[in-house]
Amino acid sequence: MFINNQIFAAPLAGITDKPFRRIIRQFAPDVSLVTEMISCHSLVGQHKNCIRNFDNYSDEGNIGTQIFGAEPELMGMAAKILQDAGAKWIDINMGCPVPKVATRAGAGAFLMKDHKLAGKIIEECVKSVQIPVSIKTRLGWDEAHKDWKDLVHVAKESGASFVALHGRTRAQGYNGQSQFEPISDMPLPIIANGDIQTTEDIEHVEKLGYSGAMIGRAMLGKPWLFGQICGNCGEIKNVGEIVLEHLNLVLEYYGTKAGVPMFRKHLAWYSSGMPNSAQFRIKINQITDEKELINSIKEFWHID
Numbered sequence: 001m002f003i004n005n006q007i008f009a010a011p012l013a014g015i016t017d018k019p020f021r022r023i024i025r026q027f028a029p030d031v032s033l034v035t036e037m038i039s040c041h042s043l044v045g046q047h048k049n050c051i052r053n054f055d056n057y058s059d060e061g062n063i064g065t066q067i068f069g070a071e072p073e074l075m076g077m078a079a080k081i082l083q084d085a086g087a088k089w090i091d092i093n094m095g096c097p098v099p100k101v102a103t104r105a106g107a108g109a110f111l112m113k114d115h116k117l118a119g120k121i122i123e124e125c126v127k128s129v130q131i132p133v134s135i136k137t138r139l140g141w142d143e144a145h146k147d148w149k150d151l152v153h154v155a156k157e158s159g160a161s162f163v164a165l166h167g168r169t170r171a172q173g174y175n176g177q178s179q180f181e182p183i184s185d186m187p188l189p190i191i192a193n194g195d196i197q198t199t200e201d202i203e204h205v206e207k208l209g210y211s212g213a214m215i216g217r218a219m220l221g222k223p224w225l226f227g228q229i230c231g232n233c234g235e236i237k238n239v240g241e242i243v244l245e246h247l248n249l250v251l252e253y254y255g256t257k258a259g260v261p262m263f264r265k266h267l268a269w270y271s272s273g274m275p276n277s278a279q280f281r282i283k284i285n286q287i288t289d290e291k292e293l294i295n296s297i298k299e300f301w302h303i304d
Contacts, residue, residue: 002202002212004030004230008164010193010216011036011066011091011136014265018055019249020223023242025061027227032212033063034136037093040069040078051254058086064134068093070106072120076128089132089161090125094118094151097138097170109170112141115151119158126159136164136193139179142171149186156187164214167194174217183209199229221269240301243270244294256290263293271300 009016009024011034021033035052042050057063065087067078079090093101096108111118118135125133135155140146152163167178178194189211196202197218205213219225224242227233236242246266251259267284271277280300287293297303 002206004028005032005062006191006212007202007226007229008032008034008191008193008212008214009219009226010034010164010214011093012216012220013037013096015220017052017253018060019246019253020266021060021063022249023223023246024219024226027224027233028230029061029232031062031226031230033060034091034214035063035065037066037068037096038078038082040067040071040074043067043078043081044074056085057082057088060086062088064089064091066091066093066136067125068096068101068105068107069121070110070117072117072124075121076124079125079133080128083129083131087131089134090129091164092121092125092133092135092160094135094137095166095170097173102170109138109141112137112145112147112151112170115154118151119154122155122158122160132161133159134162134164135160136166138166139169142169145169152186152188152190160188162189162191162211164191164193167192180205180208180210202229221266221272239270240297240303243267243297243301244303247294247297251290260288260290260293267297274300276300 009031013036016036024033038052043053046053065082067075069075082090093108094111096102101108102110122133122135137148137151139148148165155163167180168176180192183190191212191214192205192210193214193216196213196215202213224233224236247263250263254262264285268281271280284293284296287296
């Protein structure tokens with residue numbers, strides 16, 4: 001099977017922030033992490049309302065930082081900022097299907113429709129940094145335009161080092177099943193992404209010729225998943241203690257006012273499938289006080 005650094009934690013907006021990445025790292029020191037996407041405008045403008053603009057990555061191991069935007073010069077400036085902050089590689093988002101990114105901003109998945117602009121953005125980022133540059137994209141804009149292979153060739157010609165490929169079109173969003181076709185005669189290593197959850201899934205895409213596997217939604221509520229896949233840990237018995245540690249990291253990073261409501265989604269994932277989880281979710285969705293939330297977590301996971 002792939003070695004650890006060929007297994008990636010996907011960039012998930014609102015999920016793969018610094019607190020979540022720190023929990024993953026406890027179980028999987030060597031896997032490759034990718035940050036949630038950062039707007040080049042926000043980063044270059046150092047917008048203070050976006051705390052991740054000021055992250056330092058020097059102690060985060062093998063980590064790529066994902067940026068999105070449609071202006072080559074700004075994207076290059078953003079890439080340089082992230083390199084200086086300690087990123088090990090720069091990833092350019094060319095697959096996000098969300099309308100505010102892919103249509104109104106002309107970024108993300110829209111770059112699958114404009115390969116010329118995509119190439120210019122890659123070239124500018126490559127020129128601006130001394131670390132590798134990758135792209136993350138999809139099969140194509142829709143079923144009639146599955147031209148991802150053309151974009152891979154553009155990426156190669158523009159200086160990119162590898163590609164992460166989500167096995168759905170932009171039109172599919174996150175519906176349907178990801179499709180992985182055998183990889184051959186590609187000029188760059190291709191990392192498979194989409195519906196990868198288990199060791200068997202990883203072995204499947206490896207046999208198809210992919211150079212790595214990227215896990216996304218399967219890690220929600222299971223940040224230890226990478227440790228289990230890499231053989232670093234087995235069954236997790238102290239979930240409640242991990243939840244409390246994650247909460248403390250979130251509160252430290254965001255503050256109580258923003259951190260408490262933000263953590264509710266993680267609690268829904270952590271508690272999924274457990275007895276009385278529905279009642280627990282209803283309860284915690286009403287909580288705004290830090291101590292009350294901590295006590296509810298301790299009660300649910302039977303922590304003294």
